[in-house]
Amino acid sequence: MPPAAQQGTPSLAAGIGPESFFATSQAAEHWRSSWLERQRAEAGPAYGVTRGQASVDEPLQAMQNSFIRMRALAPLKDSEKQKSKMSFGFWTTIIMMICLIGGLSAYVIYTYLPGAPLQTQINVAPATPAPMLTLVGNAVPSIAAGKSLKVHGSYFGANDAITFILNTPLTDSNGKPLSVQSSSKGDFTANITIPTSTPAGAYALEAQDNQTGQHAFLDIQVLSPTAQSTTDSVKATTADGTSTLKFTASPGKGNPQSQAITLKNVSVNQVQWTVGTVTANGINWLLIENDTTVGVLNADGTATIEIGVLTTNLQNGTYTGQVVFTIQGQGQVIVPVTLSIGDTAAQLVIVPNPVLASWQAGGTCQPTSLTLLDMSNVPISWQVKEDADTVTSQHISLNGKTSLAGKLDPNGPAGNTAILQIICYGVNLNDVYHVTVYYNNTSQVIPIIIGS
Numbered sequence: 001m002p003p004a005a006q007q008g009t010p011s012l013a014a015g016i017g018p019e020s021f022f023a024t025s026q027a028a029e030h031w032r033s034s035w036l037e038r039q040r041a042e043a044g045p046a047y048g049v050t051r052g053q054a055s056v057d058e059p060l061q062a063m064q065n066s067f068i069r070m071r072a073l074a075p076l077k078d079s080e081k082q083k084s085k086m087s088f089g090f091w092t093t094i095i096m097m098i099c100l101i102g103g104l105s106a107y108v109i110y111t112y113l114p115g116a117p118l119q120t121q122i123n124v125a126p127a128t129p130a131p132m133l134t135l136v137g138n139a140v141p142s143i144a145a146g147k148s149l150k151v152h153g154s155y156f157g158a159n160d161a162i163t164f165i166l167n168t169p170l171t172d173s174n175g176k177p178l179s180v181q182s183s184s185k186g187d188f189t190a191n192i193t194i195p196t197s198t199p200a201g202a203y204a205l206e207a208q209d210n211q212t213g214q215h216a217f218l219d220i221q222v223l224s225p226t227a228q229s230t231t232d233s234v235k236a237t238t239a240d241g242t243s244t245l246k247f248t249a250s251p252g253k254g255n256p257q258s259q260a261i262t263l264k265n266v267s268v269n270q271v272q273w274t275v276g277t278v279t280a281n282g283i284n285w286l287l288i289e290n291d292t293t294v295g296v297l298n299a300d301g302t303a304t305i306e307i308g309v310l311t312t313n314l315q316n317g318t319y320t321g322q323v324v325f326t327i328q329g330q331g332q333v334i335v336p337v338t339l340s341i342g343d344t345a346a347q348l349v350i351v352p353n354p355v356l357a358s359w360q361a362g363g364t365c366q367p368t369s370l371t372l373l374d375m376s377n378v379p380i381s382w383q384v385k386e387d388a389d390t391v392t393s394q395h396i397s398l399n400g401k402t403s404l405a406g407k408l409d410p411n412g413p414a415g416n417t418a419i420l421q422i423i424c425y426g427v428n429l430n431d432v433y434h435v436t437v438y439y440n441n442t443s444q445v446i447p448i449i450i451g452s
Helices: 004-008 018-046 058-112 116-124 390-395
Strands: 132-135 142-144 148-154 161-166 179-181 188-193 201-209 215-223 234-238 245-249 259-265 271-279 286-288 294-297 302-309 317-327 331-341 348-351 355-360 368-374 380-386 396-398 403-408 417-424 432-439 442-451
Touching: 132 215, 148 201, 148 215, 161 188, 179 188, 201 271, 215 271, 234 317, 234 331, 245 259, 245 302, 259 294, 271 286, 271 302, 294 302, 302 331, 348 432, 348 442, 355 368, 355 417, 368 380, 368 403, 380 396, 396 432, 403 417
Parallel strands: 142 215, 245 331, 355 442
Antiparallel strands: 132 148, 148 188, 161 179, 161 201, 201 215, 234 259, 259 302, 271 294, 271 317, 286 302, 317 331, 348 368, 368 417, 380 403, 380 432, 396 417, 432 442
């Protein structure tokens, strides 16, 4: 009896002819043989190696290993491709960044280092001087309030109006802004009057060009014309109980010792003060020793300020200045200062001595003079009189008077010289007459000889 499987399964050859079945079987066998040969070819060196009790045929195992190698190599190839792509992009980016940085650096250098044409323009272009303001002649930058000084301006705008400022705009006698016009070259010369109301102190005189906006400054010192204080709320006294300072120095002996000023508030209110110095000749020889330049005084309070002088490079002579205390909102306290360098003893030179007068018909003499010259550094008060004898009193006069008096001051308005005219009345040839000069508790008799 045929097997059950065969009973329930149609015959493979049912409905198929012998020729077709044979061709099909032959094609299947050819495919199987090709598959086995392919397995053996890919197995390579592993073919024929003992595998123990392996349940998988050798060709199939070789095929599986081939598949495993293919799966392992596929990600590696993709990774290498990705790495290759990344390496190319990375180095391309680096190169582009280097080129960009180099280009920017070259641009910066080109911008900040001008080329040869621009450097030539900079070197060739003439520099325009800044405006200047200077004093004219031998004037010194110190002036009393109410006085005038002459200034010169340079390098301002051509034909421009120039105004002047000293804290506030200065005005002329008509109350209009003080103004001058510059020349075509930008120069000008002007007389500047310091207002009488200007407090003593240091200032910067400004010349302002109204068209171009340019300006120039000149440092000046303004002195109090009378050296009088303008407030009674504060008093200043020196060590000798006065309100003045006097310094004496000898050439080559260094600076004299400093002196103190005591500032006292005699009012019932608190006051604020500042202090500065000014000198008449523009040389800053007067200074504050202890650097105390500002302060506050309560009622009945005091402050001590040390004042010194510098004699370096100063020639023999008398110098004057002022210590200026400015009391906020009230006024100023002025302390005059005198510095004498050299021989301070009064030295009066009288020339000629004796006086030789030429006799003329009628008992007169040719015009002649007697000169008094202060050769010291201190003021000298003098007086000249005729002799008491009857002969002189009848025949000799000075400037038409029998007695004259005056004061010589090397730094004062009268100067250090006085010239007296001698007049003769009815004198005789070869007679001798006399006048006497008195000064600083000293007297000297001067002969007047009438000659031919």
